[in-house]
Amino acid sequence: MLADIDLVQAYLANAQLALLNHDVVCAQALLAHAQEFLPPSHLPFSACAPMHMAVGIGLDTGIKRRGKPNEDFVFAHSGLNKQTQVPYGLFIVADGMGGHANGQIASCLATQTIVDTLFPILHREVVQPSDLSNLLIDAVSRANQAIYERNRDQTTHGSRLIDRMGTTITVAVVFGTQAFIANVGDSRAYLYRACSGLRAVTRDHSVVADLVARGELGPEAIYTHPDRNRITRCLGAFPQIEVDLFCESLQNGDILLLCTDGLWEMTRDICIESVLSTFPENTIGRLLQLALQGGGRDNIGAIVVQCQFDVAALETIIAPPAASTSLLL
Numbered sequence: 001m002l003a004d005i006d007l008v009q010a011y012l013a014n015a016q017l018a019l020l021n022h023d024v025v026c027a028q029a030l031l032a033h034a035q036e037f038l039p040p041s042h043l044p045f046s047a048c049a050p051m052h053m054a055v056g057i058g059l060d061t062g063i064k065r066r067g068k069p070n071e072d073f074v075f076a077h078s079g080l081n082k083q084t085q086v087p088y089g090l091f092i093v094a095d096g097m098g099g100h101a102n103g104q105i106a107s108c109l110a111t112q113t114i115v116d117t118l119f120p121i122l123h124r125e126v127v128q129p130s131d132l133s134n135l136l137i138d139a140v141s142r143a144n145q146a147i148y149e150r151n152r153d154q155t156t157h158g159s160r161l162i163d164r165m166g167t168t169i170t171v172a173v174v175f176g177t178q179a180f181i182a183n184v185g186d187s188r189a190y191l192y193r194a195c196s197g198l199r200a201v202t203r204d205h206s207v208v209a210d211l212v213a214r215g216e217l218g219p220e221a222i223y224t225h226p227d228r229n230r231i232t233r234c235l236g237a238f239p240q241i242e243v244d245l246f247c248e249s250l251q252n253g254d255i256l257l258l259c260t261d262g263l264w265e266m267t268r269d270i271c272i273e274s275v276l277s278t279f280p281e282n283t284i285g286r287l288l289q290l291a292l293q294g295g296g297r298d299n300i301g302a303i304v305v306q307c308q309f310d311v312a313a314l315e316t317i318i319a320p321p322a323a324s325t326s327l328l329l
Contacts, residue, residue, distance in 0.1 A: 007119050008034050010077040014057070021059040023070050029108045051087035051309035053078040053174065056284035058303075062262055063296030071096035071103030072260050072301030073111045073167075078174070079123060087309070088122045089174035090115065093187050093301045095260040097234065098165030106165035109150065110143040110235050114171055117142055122173065132173055132180045133245055140169060140182050140235070140243050147236030166234040170202060170258050177309060179248040179256060184241060185234050187301075188264055190272065191248060192255040198273035201246050205233035223265060250307050255279055259302040263287060266294030279306055 011034035018027035055078065061070045073096065078089040092111050096103030117139040121127060127135075151164045168185025181189045183202040186209070192198045203209065204222070207230040211217040222228060235241060255276050264272070267290045275286045283304050291300045 006079060006123055007115075008037050010075075010079075010115070010119065013077070014075050017057045017076075018059060021057075023059045023061075025069055025104065026059065026073060026108075029073075029104075033112050051176070051307065053087070053089050054280060054306045054308070055089075055091075056280070056304040058284040058288045058300065060262075060288050060292065060296075060300040062298050062300055063292060065299060069101060069104045070299045070301075071107055072262065072299040073104070073107035074258075074301045074303055075111050075115055076303050076305070077115075077119070078305075081122065081127065082124050083126045086127070086176050087174075088176075089172070089305060089307075090118055090122060091172045091174070091256070091258055091303045091305060092169065093258040093260055093303060094167045094169050095185065095187050095262070095299070095301065096165065096167040102165035103167070105150075106147050106167040106236055109146055110167045110169050113143040113146045114139045114169070118173065122175070127175065129175055129178050132175055132178075133247070136171060136173055136180050136182045137243050137245060140171060140184065141241060143169065144184075144235040144241040145239065148239050151236055164236070166236040168231065168260070169235055172256055172258055172305070174250070174256070174305070174307060177250045177307075179250055181246040181248065183244045183246070185231050186229075187258070187260045189246070190257040190259075190269075190276075192257065192273065192276040192279075193251060194253060194277070198269055198276065200269070201248060203244060204231075205244075206231045223268075228265070229261070250309075252307070252309055254307050256305045256307070257287075257302065258305075259287075260298070260300065262296075262298035262300035263291045263302050265298065266291040266296065266300075276304070279304070 011030050015027040015030035055076050057074055057076050073094045075092040080087055094107035094110050096107030168187040170187040170189050171182045173180045181201055186204040186206045189201040191201050208221050208225045208228045271290055
């Protein structure tokens with residue numbers, strides 16, 4: 001498998017961030033995958049662009065699971081499309097399940113499949129914003145198929161049904177001033193805008209979230225109900241997966257937060273908003289601390305991205321986004 005140096009550098013940067021967060025297993029997985037590529041020798045692409053994405057990334061096993069493998073997996077990369085000079089970003093959080101080892105494999109496999117699918121397109125091909133919805137859905141569907149096939153192979157070789165793995169996934173592709181977000185499960189994407197505050201972009205796929213949406217439970221049940229961690233959708237359970245897709249038009253200074261339930265469930269949106277409002281004052285560190293102070297009962301994975309751009313310099317390459325939709329592939 002061949003790829004250019006930029007893909008390898010993206011994996012190495014995330015391996016370094018994993019080490020900074022004391023997640024050796026995550027770093028090892030990223031390094032091992034990076035070594036599968038044989039990049040050609042050429043100079044890195046210039047970082048000069050009409051848009052800048054300030055990125056913070058955080059991982060923590062949490063208090064309750066300290067000393068055990070972290071089943072959350074994160075990936076973040078931004079760059080310029082080599083054909084069109086359009087700035088782009090690819091950001092992923094995944095929360096694995098199926099036992100500590102299987103959960104970590106599932107979240108890692110899903111992330112790598114999506115990166116390997118989308119990165120070459122975003123970085124080297126001529127991409128139209130109107131193409132990104134289908135490209136994103138296809139990448140998530142490939143990740144679902146990869147985990148589903150791994151489960152099928154394990155069952156064939158005698159593994160118990162209870163050992164089947166799965167993962168949530170939240171993926172954001174920033175392309176110019178548009179953000180395309182795909183979601184399966186109860187990991188979340190938020191948008192913070194200084195003039196209007198924090199807003200959840202994604203919808204949780206969980207038993208309790210469905211009951212709250214139907215008015216059968218109050219909003220606080222999301223944080224307190226005994227069945228709050230029972231999700232209704234994940235990657236790897238079935239050969240096809242329904243993916244929620246959201247499109248957002250970004251404004252200068254907007255902040256995207258992608259996080260697993262180990263962050264949002266341990267705190268409240270008003271506290272998250274307070275932290276994001278003071279970006280970049282140790283934003284990721286303060287968010288992780290909030291989750292730990294709230295109990296730290298789960299692994300924590302989070303990415304914060306602030307987008308700053310010159311609208312006039314980008315307006316000729318931006319097309320209106322498609323309406324939010326939910327697709328089954």
